[in-house]
Every structure is written in structure tokens, then in C-alpha cells.
Amino acid sequence: MTILVIAEHDNQTLKPATLNTIGAAAIVATLTNQPVHVFVAGYGAKPVAQAAAKLAGVEKVLLADGPPLADGLAENIEATLIGIAQDYSHILAPATAYGKNVAPRIAARLDVAQISDIVSVVGADTFERPIYAGNAIAMVRSRDPVKVITVRATAFDPVATEGGSASIDMISVAADAGGSQFVSREVTKLDRPELTSAHVVVSGGRGLGSGEHYRSVLEPLADKLDAAMGASRAAVDAGYAPNDFQIGQTGKIVAPELYIAVGISGAIQHLAGMKDSKIIVAINKDEEAPIFSVADYGLVGDLFDCVPALLGELDALR
Structure with missing residues (x-):
């Protein structure tokens, strides 16, 4: 066999x-x-x-x-x-x-x-x-x-x-089973790495407040790190990010070298999709947020201040 x-x-x-x-x-x-x-x-x-x-x-x-x-x-x-x-x-x-x-x-x-x-x-x-x-x-x-x-x-x-x-x-191909018919396929084309195979993932949650903030805050950081972008289910349900960005029990399972969670509280459903990441960095203003229980590095503060500051430090290293 x-x-x-x-x-x-x-x-x-x-x-x-x-x-x-x-x-x-x-x-x-x-x-x-x-x-x-x-x-x-x-x-x-x-x-x-x-x-x-x-x-x-x-x-x-x-x-x-x-x-x-x-x-x-x-x-x-x-x-x-x-x-x-x-x-x-x-x-x-x-x-x-x-x-x-x-x-x-x-x-x-x-x-x-x-x-x-x-x-x-x-x-x-x-x-x-x-x-x-x-x-x-x-x-x-x-x-x-x-x-x-x-x-x-x-x-x-x-x-x-x-x-x-x-x-x-x-090997021989069986005849068409006839049980279904292909109609169309919509393929999302991104300039970023594929989410499930990316080495770095920058993910946003409901704390970002809007789809505009999701893009304006996270995209520069993802660009700097050549990272894929993800989102919690709450962010997807709120319309901040598309469905194929969702990470968690009902989304995609990821385990990158570096996972940066911005404004994500860390509900159990989300943790199921990313807790195997090698290094987890969490940014959240609530020091009691569950995300900090799995984070290797945690930053308690306003994400609208912390992420630009992080970008500034990254620029200084270049």
C-alpha cells in the first residue's frame, strides 16, 4: 500500500x-x-x-x-x-x-x-x-x-x-459526473503575499473604527514589512475588510513568523486562527484584552498613536 x-x-x-x-x-x-x-x-x-x-x-x-x-x-x-x-x-x-x-x-x-x-x-x-x-x-x-x-x-x-x-x-479521466456546473470564478488579485503563506501578517480588528482607518493605519505598516493583511471577524462583519481577509475559526488559519494584531481584542474564535504564529505582537488600549494572553510582545495604548510611532521607528532603522 x-x-x-x-x-x-x-x-x-x-x-x-x-x-x-x-x-x-x-x-x-x-x-x-x-x-x-x-x-x-x-x-x-x-x-x-x-x-x-x-x-x-x-x-x-x-x-x-x-x-x-x-x-x-x-x-x-x-x-x-x-x-x-x-x-x-x-x-x-x-x-x-x-x-x-x-x-x-x-x-x-x-x-x-x-x-x-x-x-x-x-x-x-x-x-x-x-x-x-x-x-x-x-x-x-x-x-x-x-x-x-x-x-x-x-x-x-x-x-x-x-x-x-x-x-x-x-491516468484516465472519468466522464463528467453532471452533478454540478462551473459558472464563474472571481479571483482576488493582490500585490501582497498570500495570507495563508505570508511570513508576516498585519491584522486589524474592530478597534480601528472604520474601513477607512483600516486602510490608512494598516496599509503603510503592511507595505513597510512586506506583509499580508488580515482581519478579525468583527472587522469583516463591520465591513472594514473583505471576507477573504478573515482570520479565525470561521476564517483562515495562519502561522506566520510575525503576526501583528492591531485593535483586536482576541476572542477565542480569532485566537484559534493565529495563536500558532511564531511571534505575536498585540497593540490594544485595553490592558485586559485576551489577545495579550497569547502575545509575545504587547503594547498598551491608542493604536492611532502606536502604529505611526512604530512606522517611525522602522523608518529610522532603514
Whole structure:
């Protein structure tokens, strides 16, 4: 038996979360002495397969390339993958919108229980995953013949993008399942790093008071640090920032090298999405704010004074 990783991509490049997912698969491979294969489903996706073949630790890339897979419809990916699923002991996907869409369908077709959002590999059949908004860790053991797993990317190191020499095998594409139809896609294009893979994140909360303040206060700091911009759910609900900036239990999970929380009180739902950041800096005028319980550095004060002062200090260092 072998380990299979479902690659997330845009038909041209691999998404960073795939590298972390392969990192998790590599741990399972070490414990079971099994090889790692990568499944690439798309249309005109040969560049993705070639990039996957270079990844460290990958033995084989399975490329399913055809029009039914062009838009990443989960029904069609499942229909193609299910034909080879029984050949694998573990099937892993990133715990992103893409992976969460595909993995449950595979688990249902195989009649196995999905293991969601793992943060640690304890054994070949035992994994850890957060529950209660990250306030507790559950250890889950599966006796299913095929383990279908989604992986929290921020919990695992990515594999190297060079050094591998995997073979690429073509597999047949199943006919269009007909259960859904691609209508359109709206892609947000930013000049900043992608939020879930950025090394630095500057995030704002309700304390900023308005969308105008969100932009005028945070954008100069993010520009200075080459950072991605994020927001708490309260800020998103208030219209200060777009929905895809939301960090937390119901938003994106991030773990950058540096996370700067500005005007964020630190509700448990937000902490669940960022508390694994390497260094957390909090700026808030309420010294009792929960955000300070996870912060490595805390600055109590008016953010409208503190952030410009911080920018001034950064300018002085340049």
C-alpha cells in the first residue's frame, strides 16, 4: 500500500499548502516505510505535475488531465480518484476550501470516517487534531482500511521544491459526473503575499473604527514589512475588510513568523486562527484584552498613536 496526496493547484502552479501536506505524508511514510504519490487533477496541468515530480520525497505523480477536471469540480475529481483510491492506505489533502470539498466525497465513497484538520502524526493510524476552537487536542485512531485525512498546513513544514525525480504517470479521466456546473470564478488579485503563506501578517480588528482607518493605519505598516493583511471577524462583519481577509475559526488559519494584531481584542474564535504564529505582537488600549494572553510582545495604548510611532521607528532603522 502507498500514501497519496491530492495536490491543490490552478493548472499552472502548486498551491503552497500542498507542500505542507506532503510534509505530513512524509512523516506517515517514515512510520510505515511506504512511498508517497501525488495526484494532480486538472486540464493543461502538465506544468503542475512536473513541479510535483521535483518535490523531495515524492516517488510518483499521477496526472489526470482532461476537460472535466479543468475547473476543479469536486464531483469530477472524486469520480476520477475513486478508481485508484483502494490502492492507497492513506489519502491526504490540505485542509483548505479545496481539500475540504474533495476529501469528504472520497471518504463517503469509500465508506470510511474522514480525519479532519490534523496537526500531528502520532502513528500510522493515530493523529492529533484541534477541537473546541483549538482549546483542546483530540487524539484520533482510525481502523479504517483507507485513512482519508485533511491536513492543517500551518502545523507541518513544507517539503523542498527541488531534489526529487519522481516519474509521471497518466491516468484516465472519468466522464463528467453532471452533478454540478462551473459558472464563474472571481479571483482576488493582490500585490501582497498570500495570507495563508505570508511570513508576516498585519491584522486589524474592530478597534480601528472604520474601513477607512483600516486602510490608512494598516496599509503603510503592511507595505513597510512586506506583509499580508488580515482581519478579525468583527472587522469583516463591520465591513472594514473583505471576507477573504478573515482570520479565525470561521476564517483562515495562519502561522506566520510575525503576526501583528492591531485593535483586536482576541476572542477565542480569532485566537484559534493565529495563536500558532511564531511571534505575536498585540497593540490594544485595553490592558485586559485576551489577545495579550497569547502575545509575545504587547503594547498598551491608542493604536492611532502606536502604529505611526512604530512606522517611525522602522523608518529610522532603514
